[in-house]
Amino acid sequence: MSNDKKSDVVKIAAETDPELVATAFHEAGHAVAAVSLGRMIQKVSIIPARLPIGGQRLGACEFKKGRTKAAKDWLEDEVLILLAGMVAESHFTNKYCPRGAAQDLAAVRRLLATRAKNERQLERLERRMLDKAEHLLAASQLATAIRHVAQELVTQKTISGRAVRHFYDQAHL
Numbered sequence: 248m249s250n251d252k253k254s255d256v257v258k259i260a261a262e263t264d265p266e267l268v269a270t271a272f273h274e275a276g277h278a279v280a281a282v283s284l285g286r287m288i289q290k291v292s293i294i295p296a297r298l299p300i301g302g303q304r305l306g307a308c309e310f311k312k313g314r315t316k317a318a319k320d321w322l323e324d325e326v327l328i329l330l331a332g333m334v335a336e337s338h339f340t341n342k343y344c345p346r347g348a349a350q351d352l353a354a355v356r357r358l359l360a361t362r363a364k365n366e367r368q369l370e371r372l373e374r375r376m377l378d379k380a381e382h383l384l385a386a387s388q389l390a391t392a393i394r395h396v397a398q399e400l401v402t403q404k405t406i407s408g409r410a411v412r413h414f415y416d417q418a419h420l
Contacts, residue, residue: 255310259295261391266305268401269295269340270347271397271400272292272338272340272393272397273290273333273335273336273348274291274307274308274400275392275397275400276331276332276333276335276393277329277332277335278409279389279393279396280327280335280383281328281357282392282411283383283415284324284328284417285318285324286310286311286328287313287408288309288408289309289315289408290309290408291306291308291408292400292404292405293305293400293401293404293405294404300318302348305347306400308332311408322358322361322362323379325358326355326376327376327380328380329351329355329357332351333348333352334380335384338393351372355376356369359376363393382414388418392415392419395414
C-alpha cells in the first residue's frame with residue numbers, strides 16, 4: 248500500500264474511530280522508542296483485551312528477551328519507553344491523555360521512586376523524563392517511523408516486531 252493510501256486509511260479511521268488511531272500512535276510510540284533504545288519487539292497490537300487483574304487494555308507492545316545494544320541506564324530506558332506511548336499519542340491528538348496512559352504512568356512512578364528521596368524530587372524526575380521522551384520522539388526519523396507503524400496498525404491491527412524494525416530502518420535511510 249502506498250504512503251498516500253496509508254495516510255488516507257488513518258484519516259478515515261480517525262473520522263470513524265479516533266480512539267483507535269490514538270491507540271495506534273500510542274503503541275507505535277512504545278515500539279519505535281524501544282527499537283531506538285536497543286530493545287527487540289515481538290509484536291505490537293491495537294486489539295483490545297481484558298487484563299487478568301481486571302480492567303481492559305486498548306493495545307500492547309510485547310518485547311522479546313534481550314537487547315540489540317547495551318543500555319547505558321536500564322531504568323531510564325524503561326521509563327522512556329513507557330512515556331513514549333503517551334508522548335507519541337499526544338503528537339497525534341495535540342494533548343496528553345494521562346487516563347489512557349494510567350498504567351504506563353503508574354509504572355513510571357514506581358520505577359522512578361527507586362531513585363527519588365522525596366515526592367518533590369520524584370515529580371521533578373518525572374518531568375525531566377517526560378521532557379527527555381518528548382525530545383527523543385521529536386527526531387524526524389522517529390516521528391516518521393511512528394507514523395508508519397501507526398498507519399500499519401490501523402490497517403492490520405497487529406504487526407510483528409520485524410515490521411516495526413523495517414519501518415524504523417526505512418525512516419533512517
